[in-house]
Amino acid sequence: MVFDTTGSNSEPVILEERGCGIGCSLVDCEKQLVVACDEAIYLYTADGRGPCFAFDAPKVLLRQFKHYLLLATAAPSSMAPVLEKPAGGSPPPEAADNRVYSYNDATTFTILDTKNKLVAYTGVVAGGVRGVATEWGSVFVLGGHGTLDLFSEKDLLEKLDILYRQNLYPLAVKMAQNGNYDTASVAGIYKRYGDWLYGKDEFDTAMAQYMQTIGFVEPSYVIRKYLDAQRLGNLTSYLQELHAAGMATSDHTTLLLNCYTKLRDEERLNQFIHTQEDYQFDVDTAIHVCRQAGFYEQALYLADKFAKTEMYLKLKIADQGDVAAALVYMSGLGGAEVSSYLARFGRTCLGSLPRETTELLVDVCIKGMDARAADAAGGSALAAAAAPLMSMRRIQHLFADQPAWLAAFLEQVIARRWQQGDSAGELSEAEDGEMKSAWNTLLELYLCGVESPPHDSPGPQANNQSGPRADRPTPKERALELLRDSHARIDWDRAYILCASNGFVEGIAALHEQRGDVPALLGLYIEHDDLPNMRRLLGEHGEAQPELYTKALHYFARNPQLADSAELLTECLATIERRNLMSPLRVLQALGGSEQSSVTLGMVRGYIMRQIGATSKRIEDNRSAIAASTAEHKAHSAKMEALKTKPVVFQSTKCTSCMAPLDLPSVHFLCKHSYHQRCLGDVGDSCPRCQAENQRLEDQRRAQEAGARQHDAFFDRLARAEDGFDVIASWFAKSPFAFAKLVDQ
Structure with missing residues (x-):
């Protein structure tokens, strides 16, 4: 029954109808009413019934010592009820059930630990328990036979040792915690408990105990046990708790990822890698683990998060085959990075998506990517143009299996990099070398019959499609255009070797024209019996270079069987004669100077007759000129002789200068000119009239x-x-x- 003493006229509250024996109730140190009934021990507070302890035995005595309850119990079989009727006929007041118990030899003394909820001691007291006293930190029990038993509380270490021997580890843990043991010591108990369970092959329960040791026991101790036993599920749980406690190292994280992948636990793997804030593990190893187990998305997530570009591209290209996504990813990288990764993965990408890969390679080589990035970021176009270019010679090997796309690549790079206002004089030495290499390689591809794919074709296989191609020049035609292009910086010697090895006569001719080597060009036409081009070449350059006709005459003399040989020979002789390019002797030597000459006299009869006639006329003219010169020479010689040996008679009567009659003094010259001395002045000793001549x-x-x-x-x-x-x-x-x-x- 409970009374509320705080208010007036409060009604009592009945908590229990029954009671207990005399000496079987008390108020403990926590102000709780303890009632020891036969079936259990009940605790009551002001609010009502509290917890109870199941202890089924007839109670004859209840005392308290610290947090211990001291109980004296008697077995019903050893207890004899004694009925004593008083004079009034009413039962004794202390016998609630109309029975009075007497103590006997079967009394049992029990010490109950209420804090740890265990029986600390139990034993039989001979002659029954007559009294219990608690003094000086001990318990004294007076027995019915006059015995006095002393009970002292063991220290905590002794208690734990007893529990260890009985493998009562849960009680040991609870006792250590209630005894204010430090956390490290409690963890040691958990470790012992886990070892005991592990030895009994109770792996799940043992792991629960090991988890309590995190932070105090070296994780490798637990990990080795479960690695050896191949208990990956338990090991995974332990590693998760280790991470949750913040005690994991990079090796632990790597091991946890391995466990996830081996267990194929994708859900927990995703949860782990997406919720981690501090990734304390070797990222490369983690990516490798996920990749080896086939968890490509998780590996890609880690590679992208930690900027492991090479590994990301390996996963996309080699494992997932998603070349398109890899190209998009590379296009977002910087110029230097994308160059190195294209050099590594470019061949694989070309095998899957040749057009897209080629476009990306072109962008890298012409600064397109850097320019777009600068525009997007609001940067300067000059800064973008100053970015380093990717060397084409470093990536041409990527097209080893794709010659058609190599041609397309070179065409676009040349058109967009060097044919948009850049002059050769403005190029650096390295850039000039790049340009020459591109031109030479493109020429070689054309001469080998490689044709770049059309702009609307998905791949090189479009080259084999049948249909009209009038709008597309052949590779040889493109090669010829290339050789004739004044902007093309082609190595002449290499181009000549390529054209010669591929039998490309038109290309060799274009090279000779480029150098202005007309004799070599004529020799090429002669070698291939190209009479129309020979006629054209002689007409254009024969007058300036007469030696061309010598070679032509030799050729005609050796090849009279050609259809137009006689006609061309006649035409050639007429041109030589008309322009007076060669002497007749040289013409005849050219026609007949070879043992293989087949020119007949009839073929050159007209030319010879005309030359003989012209020569005869020239001889007659020369003879006439010689005769005139000889006569003139003789006349001058006779005149000189007369001047030296004969007197000269001066008969002039007028002054040659003033035309006045001569008077003295006068001066006469041997040229028959006479002057007044006053008219001569200081002219010297020569005749003024003849002085100039x-x-x-x-x-x-x-x-x-x-x-x-x-x-x-x-x-x-x-x-x-x-x-x-x-x-x-x-x-x-x-x-x-x-x-x-x-x-x-």
Whole structure:
């Protein structure tokens, strides 16, 4: 029954109808009413019934010591009821059930630990329990036979040792916790408990105990046990708790990922890698583990999060085969990065998506990506243009199996990188080398018959489709355009070797035209019996280079069987004759100077007759000129002799200068001119009228004397002359070798 003493007229509250024996109730140190009934021990508070302890035995005594309850119980079989009727006939007041118990030898003394909820001691007291006293930290029990038993509380270590021996580890843990043991010591008990359970093959229960040791027991101790036993499920749980406690290392995280992958537990794997804030593990190893187990999405997530670009691309290309996504990913990288990754993965990408890969390679090589990135970020176009270019020679090997796409790649790079205003003079040495390499490689591809895919074709297989191709030039036509392009920086020697090895005559001709090597070009036409081009070439360059006709005449002389040989020979001779390009002797030597010559006299009869007639006429003209010159020479010689040996008669009566009659003093010259002395003045010793002509002759004589010493000029003219004998005769006629010294008259 409970009374509320805080209010007035409060009604009592009955908590229990029955009671207990005398001496079987008390108020403990926590102000709780303890009632020891036969079936249990009940605790009551002001609020009502509290907890109870099941202890089925007849109670004869209840005492308290610290947190222990001291009980004396008697077995019903050893207890004899004694009925004593008083005079009034009513039962004794202390016997609630109309029975009175007497103590006997079967009394049992029990110490109940209420804090740890265990029986700390139980034993039989001989003669029954007559009294219990608690003093000096001990319990004294007085027995019915006059015995006094002393009970002392063991210290905590002794208690735990007893529990260890009985393998009562849960009680040991509880006792240690209630005894304010430090956490490390409690963890040691959990470890012992776990080891005991592990030895009994109770792995799940043992793991629950090991989890309580996290932070105090080395994780490797637990991990080794469960790795050896292949209990990955339990090990995974332990590693998860280790991470939750923040005690995991990178090795633990790697091991946990391995466990997830081996258990195929994708859900927990995703949860782990997506919710981690501090990734304390080797990312490369984690990615490798996920990749090996086939968890590609998880590996991609880690690779992307930690910027493991190479691993990300490996997963996308090699494992998932998603080349399109890989190309998109690479397009978002910087110029230097994308260059290295394209060099590594480009061949695989070209095998799957040649067009998209080629476009990306072109963008990298022409700064397109950097320019777009600069525009998107609001940067300067000049900064984008200053970005380093990717060397084409580093990536051309990627097209080893895709020559058609290599041609397309080079065409686009050349068109967009070097044909948009950049002149060769503005290029650096490295850039110039890149450009020449691109031109040379493209020419080689064309000469090998490689044709770049059409812009609307999905791949190189479109080249094999039948249909009209009038709008697309053939590879050889493109090669010829390339050779004739004045902007193309092609290595001449390499191009010549390529054209010669592929039998591309038009290309060789274009190369000779590019160099202006007309004799070599004529030799090429002669080698391939190309008469139309021979006729064109002779018409364009024959007059400036007469030696071309010599080669042509040799050719016609050796090949009379050609359809137009006679006609071309006649035409060639007519041109030589009309333009006076070669002497008849050289023509005849060219026609007949070879043992293989098949030219007949009838084929050149007209030319020879005309040349003989012209030569005869020239001889007659020369003879007439010689006769006239000889007569003139004789006349001048006779005149000079007369001046030297005969007197001169001056008959002039007028002054040549003023045309007035001569008077003394007068001056007469051998040229038959006479002057007044006053009209001459200071003109010197020469006739004023003849002075200019005399000076001209004197200068001419001095020039001849000086020219006699200029041997280089003579030999140069002799080398350039068609008729060397004519040059020598002309020089002899001018007496260049007569070193006569002029004498001033």
